[in-house]
Amino acid sequence: MGGERITIGDIWLDESVIAEIEDCKSERCIVKRLAAIWGGEYEVDYGWIKVDIVVGRTAVEVKFNAREYEGIGQALAYKRVLKFENSILIHVQETCEDEFVNRLTKIVENLPLSAVVIDITKRRIVVVKLPQVRQHEPDPDATDHTSDQDATNVQ
Numbered sequence: 765m766g767g768e769r770i771t772i773g774d775i776w777l778d779e780s781v782i783a784e785i786e787d788c789k790s791e792r793c794i795v796k797r798l799a800a801i802w803g804g805e806y807e808v809d810y811g812w813i814k815v816d817i818v819v820g821r822t823a824v825e826v827k828f829n830a831r832e833y834e835g836i837g838q839a840l841a842y843k844r845v846l847k848f849e850n851s852i853l854i855h856v857q858e859t860c861e862d863e864f865v866n867r868l869t870k871i872v873e874n875l876p877l878s879a880v881v882i883d884i885t886k887r888r889i890v891v892v893k894l895p896q897v898r899q900h901e902p903d904p905d906a907t908d909h910t911s912d913q914d915a916t917n918v919q
Contacts (some may be wrong), residue, residue, distance in 0.1 A: 770891060772878050773822035773850025775802045777889050785856065786884050791828035794856050798826065813841055821849035828856045832868040839877045850895060851877040859885045868892050 769778040775798075784801055788794045795816045799806035804819035817824035823842035827835040835853045843851035855868065860883035872879045872893050879892040 770889075772852055772880070772891075772894065774820035775804075775817075775822055775824065775852065777880060777882075777891075779887065779889075782882060782884065782887055782889070785882070788828075788856075791826055791856075794828055795826050798824070798854075810846060813838065813846070815842055815846070815848075818848075822852060823848040823850070824852045824854060826854050826856065829858055830855060832864055833871055836871060836875070839879075840875060843876050853877055853879045854882060855880070856882045857884065859883070860890075865890050865892060 769776050781798070781801065785794045785797050788797065795806050798804075799817045799819075802817070802819045804817050804822075804824075806817050808815045808818045815823045816826045823839075823846065825835045825839040825842065832855070835855070839851045839853040842848045853872070855864075857864065860881055865881055868879055868881065869892050875893075876895075877893070878895050881890040881892060882888075883890065
């Protein structure tokens with residue numbers, strides 16, 4: 765990704781995101797900073813699961829220096845159970861080899877979520893998978909995941 769900005773659901777990514785999180789040494793630091801950048805809430809508790817970041821109709825699962833397969837189940841739960849319109853898995857890696865991106869691509873290729881890798885050392889953002897274009901109207905019976913009764917923001 766060059767200097768352009770990409771929008772996925774209710775969030776955006778560009779080089780300024782890397783600058784904002786590059787000195788973080790924990791996942792919690794990254795989550796808090798990204799939530800602030802996007803005007804979202806972090807660690808939103810739904811009783812049985814916490815969503816790292818919620819921005820509008822978008823749920824974001826953040827992983828820091830994790831394996832490619834980590835965070836997949838949580839991101840799927842945000843989409844399938846909590847009924848978020850957009851579920852995004854963001855892997856932030858201090859150093860990321862192309863093989864990591866290739867394996868993550870294979871893992872998420874048929875899943876209903878977006879995936880992004882932020883490589884701090886190479887200062888690059890790799891969009892692994894974008895959401896599919898919707899061909900239908902939203903499910904009227906979908907859970908209202910943004911209700912104050914259902915979720916609390918833990919800070």
